[in-house]
Amino acid sequence: MSSTNKHRRVRVLLPLAVGDVYDYRAPEEMGVILGQFVTVPLGRREVTGVVWEEAPNSSLPETRMKDILDILPAPILPEDSRAFVDWVAKYTMQQRGRVLRMAMSVPDALYPKPPRIGYRFTGKQPEKLTSARKRVLEIATDGPALTAADLSSLAAVSSSVVKGLAALSVLESVKLPSEKPINKPDWQKPGSVLSDDQEMAAKHLVQMVDKNTFDVSLLHGVTGSGKTEVYFEMIATCLKQNRQALVLLPEIALSSQWLARFEDRFGTRPVEWHSDLSQAERRRNWRAVIEGRADVVVGARSALFLPFPDLGVIVVDEEHEASFKQDEGVPYNARDMAVVRGKIGNFPIVLASATPSLETLINAQSNRYAYLKLPSRFGGAALPEVHIVDLKEHSPGSQRWISEPLRKATEATLEAGQQAMLFLNRRGYAPLTLCDTCGHRLQCPHCSAWLVEHRLIKRLQCHHCGYTAQTPRQCPECETEESFKACGPGIERLAEEAELLFPDKNIATIASDTVTSPRAAAEFVGAMERGEIDLLIGTQIIAKGYHFPNLTMVGIIDADLGLAGGDLRASERTYQLLSQVAGRAGREAQKGKVILQSHIPEHPVIDAIVHQDEEAFFAFETSARQEARMPPFGRLAALVLSSIDAESVAGFASLLARSAPIADNFIILGPAPAPLSMIRGRHRYRFLVKCDKAMNIQAVIGNWLKGRKVPSNVRLQIDIDPYNFM
Known part of the structure; x- marks a missing residue:
């Protein structure tokens, strides 16, 4: 630092894709401290950044040095958040500004929202009492002050009626909080009665929170074993200590059941963080986090970069999910970065899954992570029976995908008044559309990928860039008219076949492009729980933790689908996905059944699922990775x-x-x-x-x-x- 505070210099990190920190003068009267959000000049514009570090040895000439212009009215970016940005940038080989941009994702939240104006009845009666005025006064007489918009809406009048009463001093204006308050979860509310295995696991996790030190635990439980209730006990202990908790979910927008379970346990919903929030909700929630008012946040991977001032635990649920890996922008794996965030903040991390990633499992087996196992389903429910259908022996026939054994099992389930599910990890109607005359395939003009037919919206679509087009009447190659045919099944085509086989049943299709918001997910869950859907046909999103008591049979149309190609994790992903799908069946009193259709039933992945032999699969996968010296070796x-x-x-x-x-x-x-x-x-x-x-x-x-x-x-x-x- 210079000999006089007047010439103090600091480095400011800007949320830009290029450059790094820039040196600025910190005027003495500003009282600049590290972590503050500030406005600085950059060329001809003004940019908001964060005071990152002191610059006592800055080599920038005094004539080129510029002053910090302003300090923004927001709490500082916590020291742990700044250390996390530095670590992620170095590890991923990205500019720090690109990482900081993820922590500053809501620029409007750096400024406090002005107070809202509310109105309440003064007791003075207007000389002229119209029916509209009477309705307003009836609402304004009792209860808290309401905004003009709320009063107008409840009384079914125009805002001019409210403003007119205010002008006559019949209503008085009062300042209301700028934001609706964030409800505090009640950690003292009793949770579920835990089994012995759950109790042991919960006790360990609670002890880790009480120790207030860095520790990583793998919570490995079969599907339906009650992992959520176990880590809820850990969250309750964290709340008892007045610290914040973060839960990362792979598909937060589709997790309505998880949110309902949290509300049942803690009396209120957590603060959410995901892409389906409105800008106003994102602004409110970001500000609540940095001000320490958001006690529990549940979010997608980006929630990891929220500016928590006092984070006490992170739970990564379904830690094996590939959606925790971000490929574009700053590529990072939220599961691995959560562990780093815990080490920086010196608090415990929980990685929960029924089918852990090989990396996590090996860390647990080598005692780098604590290993907590829940080997049985909660409440005495049994794991489903798994049966294989060899498609070489039971071919469904041309342009058909439901074999006779699967048809019979589905029919028996539906006739018994129970629900069934058919799983196929392909969206749309057909993955390929080609000319029946010359074999020309319809390809995306912007990507080296085939266009997928979506018959419900009557469009062809590229699943990589979003390009859409209508199916041409004429083949551009051979000019034959009406010659294009669908090849292979998507879930829409599978539903078409199911409607022919089960014409009197209610059939629904679920995929990421049909369930696009938390509201849509909640409607789907409600329809399943009320029994309005008999047969559910879906892609991988239906494997993500849903619990439907009356769903007793799962049919997997093409168990081999994910094994194709040279992907390093193809076998692991297939095993995890099929195990999770199978785990939707028979989660309560009625025992479940799973039917796998496969052309290669002898494949180690398929064999491990049929025999529910997790150890055999991981031994096979570990050996293959070790031999090839592939991750995690x-x-x-x-x-x-x-x-x-x-x-x-x-x-x-x-x-x-x-x-x-x-x-x-x-x-x-x-x-x-x-x-x-x-x-x-x-x-x-x-x-x-x-x-x-x-x-x-x-x-x-x-x-x-x-x-x-x-x-x-x-x-x-x-x-x-x-x-x-x-």
Whole structure:
């Protein structure tokens, strides 16, 4: 620091994709402290950033030094949040400003909302009492002051009636809080009666909160074992200590049942954080977090970057879910970063799943994480029986996908007054549309992907960029009219077949493009719980923790679907997904049944699911990964180059390849066109860096790219620990 406070210099981090910290003068009268949100000049504009660190040795000449313009009326960005931004940026090899932007995702929340104006009755009667005025006064006489909009709405009058009464001093104005209050969860409200296994697991988690120290626990319980009730006890203890809690869910917008269970346990809903919130809700909730008024937050992966001043626990539910991995923007895995956030804040982390990721399971088995097991379903419910249908022996026939054994099992379930579910992880009507005359396939003009037919909306759609089009009447290749046919099934086509087989039953289809909001999810859950749906047909979103007491049979149409391709985690994902889908059956008194249709029933994944032999599957998967030195026994990073100009990206990829380092303990594969070689009109090439687990893969990449200027029309994306290999 300079000898006089007048010339104190600090570094300000701006939420920008380029650059890093910038040096500014901190005028003495401002009383600037680290973590404050401030406005600073940058070129000809003013930008909001965060005071990140002192700059006593700044080399910027005094003539070029500019002053901080203003301090924003918001609490400081907590020290732990700043440390987290630094750590994530370094690990992911991204600019710190890009990471900070995720923590400053609601700029409006940096300014307090002005107080609302409410009105209440003074007791003075107007000389002229019209029916409209009478209705307003009846509402305003009792209860708290209401805004003009609320009074107008409740009394069914125009706002001018309310304002007129205020002008006559019949109503007086009062200041109301700027935001509706955040209800506090009641940690003293009794929870569910726990089984012995649940009690032991809950006791461990509560002790970790009481110790107030960093610890990671894997809560591994079969589907229906009551993992949620166990970690609710941990949250209650955290609330007792007046600290904040965060629960990450893979599909928060679709988790209406989880929210209802939380409200039943704690008397109110938690603060939510996900993309379906309105801007006003995001503003309110972000401000509630940084001010410490949000005691429990439940959110998608981005909630990890909220500015918690006193976070005491993080729960990552369904920790195995691939949706916790962000591929675009700043690529990060929320499960892994949650562990980092806990270490920075010195508090415990819970990773919960019925089918843990191999990384987490190995950490638990090697005692790096505490291992808490719930081996049986809650309340004595039994795991479902699993039966295999070999499609080589029981072919459904041409343009059919429900085999005779599955049809009979579904019919018997429905006739018994129980609910059934058919699972197929393909949206739309058909994954491919081609010309019956010449075989021409309809492809997205912006991506190297086939267009998927969605018959309900009468459109073809690309699931990568969102492009839509109508099916052409004439083939553009051979010019034959009305020649396009659907190939393969999506859930819409499967529903069409089910309606022919079960014409008197209520059938519903559920997918991520049909259930797009929490309200839609709640309506679907309500319809299932009321028995308004007999047969549910859906994609992977129906595997995410739903509990339907009368759902006793699950049919998996194509158990082999996820095993195709060279994805590192194809077997693991398939096992997890099919196990979770199977776990929807028979979760209460009536025992469930699962029918798997497969062309390769001898595959280790399929065999492990049929025999419900988790240990056999993980032994198989562990051996395969160890032999290939793949994660978690090695490290991977992907470099993806993309450009609108195919020649530019190919040329730069070749240039990088020629300068790629060579060593015995790592290998750089590529460049090769990505499996999806074009997305949104951008041509794509990939490199894959593979090294020993102990190596600093970021250093390998950093040394390789050092001094390399990326052309202005080429985009380079670095993905440490990639999940998506497309």
